[in-house]
Amino acid sequence: MGETVRLQKFIAMSGIASRRAAETMIGEGRVAVNGKKVTEQGIKVEIGADNVVVDGEPVKIKNKNYYIMLNKPIGYVSTVSDQFDRPTVVDLVKKDLGNVRIFPVGRLDYDTEGLLLLTNDGDFTYKVTHPKFHMDKTYIAVVKGGMTVSGINKLRNGVYIDDGFKTSPAQAEIIDAYDGHTYVKITIHEGKNRQVRKMFEAVGNTVVGLQRIKIGNVELGNLPLGRWRHLTSHEIGYMQGK
DSSP: OOOEEEHHHHHHHHTSSOHHHHHHHHHTTOEEETTEEEOOSSOEEETTTSOEEETTEEEOOOOOOOEEEEEEOTTOBSSSOOTTOOOBTTHHHHHHHTTOOOEEESOOOTTOEEEEEEESOHHHHHHHHOGGGOOOEEEEEEEESOOOHHHHHHHHHOOEETTTEEOOOOEEEEEEEETTEEEEEEEESOOOTTHHHHHHHHTTOOEEEEEEEEETTEEOTTOOTTOEEEOOHHHHHHHHTO
């Protein structure tokens, strides 16, 4: 069963008129639903099922694209559904979006938190995730123990992971160190499985905490953990222009 909305909202969603103008159209008897003229304002229609006609012309909802930034907590999988019934990132947004089908753009590991994009726009997903677009992704890695200058330089030059695959040069810098841990800011543009963790393992360090804070020009900022927001038109334009 599809999403059900008031008739005037349906007409507004189609782009024909504003809600107020749609109410006037209904009152004037210019609207029909499933072949029957409607003049009542409170009637609801099911998107994709009911046939709405205004002035004799069929009305269709324009496909609306959604572009969302989520601050993913640890313990959620970056899929629409999970065979092991673990909570998914879609669970965190679907209660607000209703029946809109939306998908993660790339992924964040189960034990990684931070910035994850979701959309129903396949072209947008392609431009963000395909390696040829070199979309930078920035993380804060919490590393157990100390981190040597030599290790940082190796990350900057690329390291070997996964059966001889050499990563592209990364931007890496130590930003803090306390309580037996080192905090490293690292930027990559590839997206191999668990790549950041494997890169640190390759230089002799173990990541005990990982947060993605930026993709391209889209920054996590102060968005609370587990919450989401729509991308701005500027953020969307940047991503689509890659």
